[in-house]
Amino acid sequence: MSTDTTVKANATPTYSEAFQSGVREEMTRNKGIFILGTDLQERGGHFAQVKGIAQEFGFDRVKDSPISEAAMVAAGMGSAMYGCHPIIDLNFIDFSLGAMDEIINQAAKIRFMFNKPVPLVIRATSGIALGGAHHCNSLESFFAHTAGLSLAVPSTPMDVKGLIKTALRNEDPVIFLMHKKLSGIRGEIKGDDYFVPFGKAATIKPGKDAVIISYGYSVVTANKAAQALEAEGISVEVIDLRTLYPLDTDAINAAVQKFGRVVVVDEAPLFGSITAEIAATATEANFGSLKGPIVRVGAARAPLSANPAMSEAAIPSVDSISAAVKKVMKY
Amino acid sequence: MSTLDKEKSLAALRQMMVIRDFEETADKLCLRGKVPGGMHNSSGQEAAAVGVMSALAPDDVIATTHRSHHHTLAKGFTPKSVMAELFAKSTGVSGGRGGSMHLAGVERGHFGGNGIVGAGVGIAMGAALGIQVLKDKKVSVGFVGDGGMNTGRTWEAINMAVIYKLPFIIICDNNQYAVETFVGRVTGGGDLAKRASGFGLPSFNINGQDVEEVYKYTAEARERALAGEGPTFINAVTYRYYGHNVGEKGQYRTQEEIAEWRTSKDPIDYFTGVVLERKFATQQEIDDMRASVRTEIDEAVAFAESSPEPAISTITQGVDSGKLGIQL
Ligand SMILES: Cc1ncc(C[n+]2csc(CCOP(=O)(O)OP(=O)(O)O)c2C)c(N)n1
Ligand SMILES: [Mg+2]
16 A cells, blocks of 8 residues: 655645645556646646646646546546546636536436446535636535535545545546635645545534534634634534535434534525525424524625625625524524 | 728837736736736737727627736726726726626627636627627627637637628637646647638638737728628737736746747837837837826726725625516
């Protein structure tokens, strides 16, 4: 078994480096893994997510692509059916829209129709930061809604590594979303034999009074809100879903039953978002345990603006999450 | 139609100076955090933008890319209104909602910059279809980068323009790099005009550093378009002096290469020489022109700085008309 040596023993790696680490280990093990996307070989991707991998594994296994998203996903899909395990790096998830047919009509359905697995990872940077309307789409519910796709949304370096390794041992198409605002965060990672299963949530912070269920960067905001509420005497548990499909309904049900006061948070516009799915499913299964309606916190139904204050105002904040918790505490 | 007269030459030279000064000024402001989300600097690419616009009528339509300050200024939008949009202020061309990548003024024939590579070509093609349907005497121009030459949507739009004989001009604003990727590494066949000609439209590789050459090819394309002869593809080879995004350097090209383009192929230096040689202006007049441009850009910065932010209460306004479901 190879152990990754590029991450120095005493320095905790960044979120992007954690991705590199997991990919390196799996590439060493499986010759069929290759990466294809724009500006990967020299630049290492826009978020340094594959920095140095081309130099280590060769340009045959880290390929620079033209800006041809439909062809990129098609290339990944065909080669996956043929026996490879490609990572297609779409840069920003917004650019998946030019390959939506390949993802939703093709990759997601091949196994069902042709009994042929499509071991394909589509990696992209997601979430809301500055960048305006075309670079801040929250498309999680599109993908989670599509039978045949799995969806990873890690919020820590540890989970990035553990989840990408699992994805690369899995035989299904995985959408792997890495949040813009998390690229540089640092944290512990584990070694070659550590895998995070899909469909298994993590408790980020234990609590006694209420629970916030979230994923991605919203976990960070939710955690800040929970810390602030602690000072006001409200003890809030924070759960990070880590994958949206499969969804850890056991963890959700257990939390709803335990607390009865539930807030669900993400950055997508509320209408039709994954938070609606979580709230509906949790309510159906646990109506009797709820002390009142589940409260959802999400984004406004509007494209994101270039103006930073407008953009911030459109998405959840520590204040809006705290307010939601206080609302469920009144039940 | 093959040369620019005195008035147009001086206007073109000044416009190129405006773009250069605007970009270099904005670049520094961006490094100081004044341009939320960053920006794509078009320094070096002035001639391709100004040459095209010199050949268009004011109400012709354009749609462009993520790198579109030069197109927007050349189309006649003031440095004030463009700078304010870079600052995401309410006085900007898109009210601060768009930012550097989404400059627009649809009523004035600017159908927008774009965050999605290749998307502007399709929008401009659609505008050309509108012009044809409504029998207007206008043309539409779609800008795309060399990187955008490899996305399918670009060619779908070009094919459609050909079969419908649309009054359409596609300008490849070919600065030879897509982020850090040299055009030659990702462009099958290499010759873009040859590639386009396979779609059945007149296609040219031209010197994008010579504003007059760009003007000439665009003017001829416009004549054909207005005569009902359909679209033209123009690959204007140019060069970007700065990184893809502000602040980026990278090892993908040599300093010698950049220096060579700056010193021997600079579009402003070149055309200043032409203007002097034709005696359209004296050196003193050119110096005065540069000074007046400097003042104009300073005023644009002051305007952007002092402009108000858009109101937070507007974040969900204008998403839809709100009128669906209302009995007409
Ligand atoms: C569909 C899509 N894919 C990828 C990107 C990311 N991206 C933004 S600009 C760019 C390079 C574009 O190069 P080119 O078309 O040559 O334009 P230039 O930046 O040189 O003006 C890339 C890959 C994008 N914005 N849209
Ligand atoms: Mg380019």
